[in-house]
Amino acid sequence: MAGWNTSPNVPLSITEQRIYDLNHRKALADLIARAMGVKGRVDVELFEKAIPNVVNSYPIFRCRYNDEPVYRKFEDIELDYLDIRHMSDEHITSFLRQFSSSPMDLGADQLIGLSLFRTGHDEYIFLVKCHHIIADGISLSKLWSEVLTGYLNLEAGKNYKPIVETMDFADYVNFENTYLKSARGQDAKHYWRNKLALQYEDVESASNQEIASIICNEINHNIMGEEFLQLQADANSENTSLFVYLCAAYQQTLGEFLQHDFWMNTNLSLRLKREHRYIFGPMFRYANLRACRDESWKEKLRRLSMEIKRAVRTVYAADAIGPHGSIGHNLNASRCYLITFLQAKEHQEGFAGVYTGEISNWNTLNDHLKIRTISLPTRLTPYGIYLSLADYGGQLRASFIYNVNCFTQAQMESFVGRWHARVICGAGGSMPPL
Known part of the structure; x- marks a missing residue:
């Protein structure tokens, strides 16, 4: 190449x-x-x-x-x-x-x-x-x-x-262009364009509003120990991945809190593909997940499982409609929501935790140097909430990065509590009242 x-x-x-x-x-x-x-x-x-x-x-x-x-x-x-x-x-x-x-x-x-x-x-x-x-x-x-x-x-x-x-x-760009010209790539582009076309009128009606600020605050929430083991068991019992299970809980909670239509996207990093795992660059890909309010918990799990599988197969062409694509060009933060998921069992402690901003304890680099993370504010393309999830094997770390023009801290604390209850209850058990 x-x-x-x-x-x-x-x-x-x-x-x-x-x-x-x-x-x-x-x-x-x-x-x-x-x-x-x-x-x-x-x-x-x-x-x-x-x-x-x-x-x-x-x-x-x-x-x-x-x-x-x-x-x-x-x-x-x-x-x-x-x-x-x-x-x-x-x-x-x-x-x-x-x-x-x-x-x-x-x-x-x-x-x-x-x-x-x-x-x-x-x-x-x-x-x-x-x-x-x-x-x-x-x-x-x-x-x-x-x-x-x-x-x-x-x-x-x-x-x-x-x-x-x-x-x-540069090699990746060459690969991407070759893929998009192939029969499979053309099929992927056709799929995403049709998916967006079905939402065109809704996007247009939701886009004529003032753009919200991109100033964000963050709430972190951990699920660990027996609770985390039960969460993994619940996902397995539904014959779905932990990521799909968490996506469903996030979308269900958004549907309860938001009175207007919204668009939810998931980040499908190309580093899931072995050949691009170590390449530096803007490698992320966004897949649009359909938001449905009137469906049961099992129906939502089944639908999101199929949509995410399809997105993974066509991920190279998915960016065209994500937050950086046609939908993102037209919608403000109150309409756009993102979820990402990282399996990082080996990165829970030590230097990798510092590099990824996950921990703030001092870590010894050598006999005369120590390093630690310093928290900084997040300023990214506007979302109402950007939920970043990391599975560390014995712990799930959820970071709710929220737009302060869309939510107050009290609203977000209530939102996080409701999401946690949905994740733990799943289809069984009784949900607390809103």
Whole structure:
């Protein structure tokens, strides 16, 4: 395959096309940011050398998008270093929140920002911020892991060159285009276009409203121990996957709380496909799941099982109608809802938990360095609620990221309680009154 040998001529993937179009139709801060606290001895000069050495090995992070007609250009990335020891803890927190959520100009700005802030004698904050068009959250976590590996190798006096996979994002774009031109790809596009056509009038009637803000808050909820084992057993007894079971509970709860029509989407990451698991880039795919109020719990499980199976088979073409596609172009946050699911049994503890932002305890990196996650606000393409689920084997972690223009904290606490009751009760048992 051509790879990046013809870099400017590599076409945009479906995901890139949708985000590019959406950002030119609406003013959005479609950003992903991660902040890591670092405690111990840091060689700042070596850090400034090591981090760009890794990041610039991947063309997708160096990518810029010129205006119509869209084509790529590439610029190297550097690490920004800033000493902010003079700031109070309150000012540092406020500074990080503003810095991490400030908009990026898709046509003019560097689309990934790498910053090292010195906050104390042996205390630092490493901030990575990028536009969603060049990476998804999994890519950002993988990059975070690799840049620290690069730094530690150089610190130990070892030469370090990132291991670039035999396939990269340009190869994926080539694969995607080939797939979409195939008989199976054409069938997938036909399926999704017909599915959207059935919703066209509803989308049009729901789209003529003021767009809600993208400022979000978050509520986390854990299900573990015997309760989690029972949840897995309930899903198995219904002959369905845990993901389908959780989707059904989420959709059922939305139907109880929302008086208007809504659209629910699920994120089907291409990293489920082995050949693309280690590629950096915006790899996510969205599948639209039909929302039905008047059906039994078993009917909903059966319907969602079939819809998700179909979506997985046609996932390469599904983006055209997800939140970054035709539906997302027209609906505001109060109408759009998203659910994602990650099976990460091996990532419950340690460094991977820090990289993915799942835990905030200090983790020892070596004999003189520790790292931990620092919480940052979420600013993504508008959803009413974005429910992110992670199965850690003995625990289910549910993160309800909600739009503050759509819900109050009290409403969300009630929503989370109702979702939890539905997940545990399933078809049996009595649900508490609303």
